[in-house]
Amino acid sequence: xxxxxxxxxxxxxxxxxxxxxxxxxxxxxxxxxxxxxxxxxxxxxxxxxxxxxxxxxxxxxxxxxxxxxxxxxxxxxxxxxxxxxxxxxxxxxxxxxxxxxxxxxxxxxxxxx
Numbered sequence: 293x294x295x296x297x298x299x300x301x302x303x304x305x306x307x308x309x310x311x312x313x314x315x316x317x318x319x320x321x322x323x324x325x326x327x328x329x330x331x332x333x334x335x336x337x338x339x340x341x342x343x344x345x346x347x348x349x350x351x352x353x354x355x356x357x358x359x360x361x362x363x364x365x366x367x368x369x370x371x372x373x374x375x376x377x378x379x380x381x382x383x384x385x386x387x388x389x390x391x392x393x394x395x396x397x398x399x400x401x402x403x404x405x
Contacts (some may be wrong), residue, residue: 308332308345352379 299349307329324331356375363371381394388396 295369304330304334346381 305328309332321331343386352372352375356371379393381392384390384392385396391399
C-alpha cells in the first residue's frame with residue numbers, strides 16, 4: 293500500500309483480486325480499510341468474476357505498451373491515466389454500436405429519461 297497514492301477522487305477506490313491467501317491476510321485487509329479502499333474478491337470457483345478486469349488489462353497491455361520502452365514510474369502512471377481516459381471517452385467499441393463507453397452510457401441514460 294506504500295506505493296499506492298490515494299488521491300481525493302469522486303468515486304470509490306476498489307481493488308479486485310482472486311481469493312489468494314495474501315489478499316485475505318489480516319494486515320492487508322486492515323491496510324485497505326485504513327486507506328478507505330474497497331476490497332472486491334472473486335467468489336470461490338467463479339473465475340468469471342474477474343473476467344472483465346482481466347480482459348481490460350489484456351487490452352491495455354496490447355494497445356498501450358506492448359513493445360514500448362520502459363519509462364519512469366511517474367511517466368507510466370501518466371500513460372495509464374491517459375489510456376484509461378482514451379479507452380472510456382474516445383475508443384469506439386463495436387458492441388456499443390460504435391460508441392465509446394461514455395457516449396453509450398450518456399445516450400442510454402438520455403433514452404431512458
